[in-house]
Amino acid sequence: MNDIILRTEHLTKHFGALMAVQDVSLTLKKNLAHAIIGPNGAGKTTLLNLLSGELYPDQGTIRYKDQEITKLSPDQISRLGIGRSYQKTNIISSFTCFENCRLAAQSRLITFMDFFRPVKRLKALSQHAEKALELVNLSHQAATVAQTMSYGEQRQLELAMILATEPELLLLDEPLAGMGSQESGQIIELLQTLAKKHTLILVEHDMDAVFSIAQQLTVMVNGEILETGNVEQIRHSTAVQEAYLGHYEPQPHH
Amino acid sequence: MDTTFYLIQLLNGIQYGFLLFLVAAGLTLVFGIMGIINLAHGSFYMIGAYLAFWLTQVTGNFLIAIVLATPITVGIGYLVERITFSHLYLRGHLHQVLLTYALILIFDELQLILWGNDFHGINIPEFLSGSIQLTAVQVYPTYRLFISFICIVLAIMMYVMIQKTKLGMIIRAGASNREMVQILGIDIQRLFAIIFSLGVALAAFAGMLAAPITSVYPGMGENILIISFVVVVIGGVGSIKGAFVGAMLVGLVDIYGKTLFPELASVLVYGLMVLILLWRPQGLFGTAS
Amino acid sequence: MVIINRKSFFFSIIFLLLILFPWIIEDSFYLEQLTRILILGIFAMSLDFLVGYTGIVSLGHAAFYGVGAYTLAYSFQSTDATNFWYALPLSLTASALIATIIGWLSIRTSGIYLLMITLAFGQMFYFFYLESSYFNGSDGIFLLNKPEILFGSYNLFDLENEVNLYFFVLGWFIIVFLLLKTILKTPFGQVIQGICVNESRVRALGYPTPRYKLISFVIAGTLAGLAGFLEATHTGFVTPSYSHWHQSGILLVILMLGGVRTLYGPVLGAATIVLLEDLLPEITDHWKLLLGILIILIVLFLPNGTTDLFSRILFRGPIQKANKDHE
Numbered sequence: 001m002n003d004i005i006l007r008t009e010h011l012t013k014h015f016g017a018l019m020a021v022q023d024v025s026l027t028l029k030k031n032l033a034h035a036i037i038g039p040n041g042a043g044k045t046t047l048l049n050l051l052s053g054e055l056y057p058d059q060g061t062i063r064y065k066d067q068e069i070t071k072l073s074p075d076q077i078s079r080l081g082i083g084r085s086y087q088k089t090n091i092i093s094s095f096t097c098f099e100n101c102r103l104a105a106q107s108r109l110i111t112f113m114d115f116f117r118p119v120k121r122l123k124a125l126s127q128h129a130e131k132a133l134e135l136v137n138l139s140h141q142a143a144t145v146a147q148t149m150s151y152g153e154q155r156q157l158e159l160a161m162i163l164a165t166e167p168e169l170l171l172l173d174e175p176l177a178g179m180g181s182q183e184s185g186q187i188i189e190l191l192q193t194l195a196k197k198h199t200l201i202l203v204e205h206d207m208d209a210v211f212s213i214a215q216q217l218t219v220m221v222n223g224e225i226l227e228t229g230n231v232e233q234i235r236h237s238t239a240v241q242e243a244y245l246g247h248y249e250p251q252p253h254h
Numbered sequence: 255m256d257t258t259f260y261l262i263q264l265l266n267g268i269q270y271g272f273l274l275f276l277v278a279a280g281l282t283l284v285f286g287i288m289g290i291i292n293l294a295h296g297s298f299y300m301i302g303a304y305l306a307f308w309l310t311q312v313t314g315n316f317l318i319a320i321v322l323a324t325p326i327t328v329g330i331g332y333l334v335e336r337i338t339f340s341h342l343y344l345r346g347h348l349h350q351v352l353l354t355y356a357l358i359l360i361f362d363e364l365q366l367i368l369w370g371n372d373f374h375g376i377n378i379p380e381f382l383s384g385s386i387q388l389t390a391v392q393v394y395p396t397y398r399l400f401i402s403f404i405c406i407v408l409a410i411m412m413y414v415m416i417q418k419t420k421l422g423m424i425i426r427a428g429a430s431n432r433e434m435v436q437i438l439g440i441d442i443q444r445l446f447a448i449i450f451s452l453g454v455a456l457a458a459f460a461g462m463l464a465a466p467i468t469s470v471y472p473g474m475g476e477n478i479l480i481i482s483f484v485v486v487v488i489g490g491v492g493s494i495k496g497a498f499v500g501a502m503l504v505g506l507v508d509i510y511g512k513t514l515f516p517e518l519a520s521v522l523v524y525g526l527m528v529l530i531l532l533w534r535p536q537g538l539f540g541t542a543s
Numbered sequence: 544m545v546i547i548n549r550k551s552f553f554f555s556i557i558f559l560l561l562i563l564f565p566w567i568i569e570d571s572f573y574l575e576q577l578t579r580i581l582i583l584g585i586f587a588m589s590l591d592f593l594v595g596y597t598g599i600v601s602l603g604h605a606a607f608y609g610v611g612a613y614t615l616a617y618s619f620q621s622t623d624a625t626n627f628w629y630a631l632p633l634s635l636t637a638s639a640l641i642a643t644i645i646g647w648l649s650i651r652t653s654g655i656y657l658l659m660i661t662l663a664f665g666q667m668f669y670f671f672y673l674e675s676s677y678f679n680g681s682d683g684i685f686l687l688n689k690p691e692i693l694f695g696s697y698n699l700f701d702l703e704n705e706v707n708l709y710f711f712v713l714g715w716f717i718i719v720f721l722l723l724k725t726i727l728k729t730p731f732g733q734v735i736q737g738i739c740v741n742e743s744r745v746r747a748l749g750y751p752t753p754r755y756k757l758i759s760f761v762i763a764g765t766l767a768g769l770a771g772f773l774e775a776t777h778t779g780f781v782t783p784s785y786s787h788w789h790q791s792g793i794l795l796v797i798l799m800l801g802g803v804r805t806l807y808g809p810v811l812g813a814a815t816i817v818l819l820e821d822l823l824p825e826i827t828d829h830w831k832l833l834l835g836i837l838i839i840l841i842v843l844f845l846p847n848g849t850t851d852l853f854s855r856i857l858f859r860g861p862i863q864k865a866n867k868d869h870e
Contacts, residue, residue, distance in 0.1 A: 052747065073751070074743070075751045076751075078748060091744065092737045092740045092741050092744060099733070104748050114729050116729060119732075345846065347655060349846065352795055355796065357839075521670055524667035535652055
């Protein structure tokens, strides 16, 4: 029982008449990579927004470890150890890579508002930031202003920022989108490593990546969970084939 | 005696509220759909009043002056939008503030150059200048009722336009979701020019109507501008309904405040704003961002 | 080996010139103008902290300027004299308190809405001073004397002397400049600069951004109160116009002229405005018309402000910190 890290019950969110997320109940085990797949508009990003506090559900509850977090704000949720990356790259565009990661690390290492000590003198912060950049292979770009980097590198940076906050649970919204094949290869490797010590919730369209990272999959269609299971179960589920996978792997004899 | 006093204040409050509504409606539309903050909106109110004053002198008839002045103000609005605002839609609010602040300086100076520093009264046609007997001793000026009547007609016209016409549909879509308009593939340039000119004309028209009561004077646009901001804050950005309710609330609080608590009159309106913000930060009819 | 970079060398020269100014130019008119520029500079830097570094565009900053000034006037009420050590903390506390209340109500919103709310609050103070008989309405209040910087019963530094007053203001100017520079380099400063660019990201990193914004608002408001205190000391006159929204408007113009997010830019902007207000009236009575046209031209054609030009010339390149949204 103790290895359950996140549990949602009957999560529901409408936007006007649109049911973005409907009655979603999920149970997530610790240190497991869990992918959420489904066609565009299935409500995957909305679900992540509910989990990270960007949106509040109309109904239902979210529990993280032993605490209810349904109505907590994004900063409170982040502080509990839930890191979030976004579908659209979300970094401080005018900061350098290093400054981005330092800001992220600072949120964990300095718990009070410090008005007088120059941030440069805080060695621990720099070390954390450098370590995070190293993890995503961006050390050579530390002094580069984020907005001048390639899109793929910006995505890597965003991942580094989240890692600098040392989360236990990572919510990743299409981390591979827009990356070249070499970059995404590196990131997949990184995610595989991370998955050993972290819990991942991964929203991703690249099925090869999903199957190589995730142990458990949830298929969402029209805001509802169609099926949850391990990789093999999902691969062979006919309901999933019809509703979703069929779009990606059309099989001529059908 | 007492009840008629309150009744008269009620009528005054409603009439003031209607004028505020005309100014605030334009303001809230320009905010909501174009995402532009227009500090010069009050200047158009002033321009309307001065145009009415000047054309009344020229033509000798206030009503003819209004009929002539209205299209002129639409033209002014169109020109200002094309020359200045149209370059700023993608810029931040700071630039919009600065631009419109500069416009205020320019309009104020032009007003001084053209008409000088004096207060001017405007004569209204005979049939509007009388009073209506409310009770044996109390009378109420016909012109104020006339203003309210015209404003009601305008408000109904706006309502019909917004609810029933295609332009109205676009405005409604745009006010709640600006990106929607772009997705629908509507000519934004033209839409913005129309909305801005419409807003300018409404403010200017309110200035024309108010001119015979308040007289015409330098800086008259500023007071109305700030109060209209309060109206929009109370009603919620982009909501015509909010502008209407906000205008009525502010109009009544202002008029009753002035008679009941003269020391605090102007501050009361802001107090109302604070209360509503505490309750609903996005305004009465605003959508939370 | 110490390498002094171009920028700090340049700033040192400027500070040296400012210190020597009373002996270089012995003309009280110019000393007066420079005092004004420095006070306006403090006021403008405080707004730059809010607008340029935190990303909160406020149109009600003059409210705090007025609170600082009127609180000084209030501390005079009982006698003709007031003690600086009592008057200044009172002014700063009052401004900070008002900034906390207005800030708390305003920062729950953003964008246009926040602009309107701050504008409305500024005007609320203006009308309050204008209509209240306690503050002598539109006539304002004359301060017959300057605050006394007492040490025991001895006036340490007589502010009636205009050179002394100049140094007093210069001292505060340098303190505020260094204070803001320092804050920006600290962890707190990093967070607000992050908020300025991308608030939701900073929040998702675990920072309670509303609290940071509020504190930034209070810092800016308190320093604006300091500027108001100095201006009232300088002119010996407090009127409702301290809090009129045109004061906030012209301050944003100053920011724009000098270039937002530079701290020194707004000071140059303040100097430009003071000079223009001196020079333009000699050309025409309707100088505000020219000012208006000038602002429009700058907004349309020099969107990053004139500092961009200055810094390109002085430092041979764009402002180092690449805190710019568009390249």
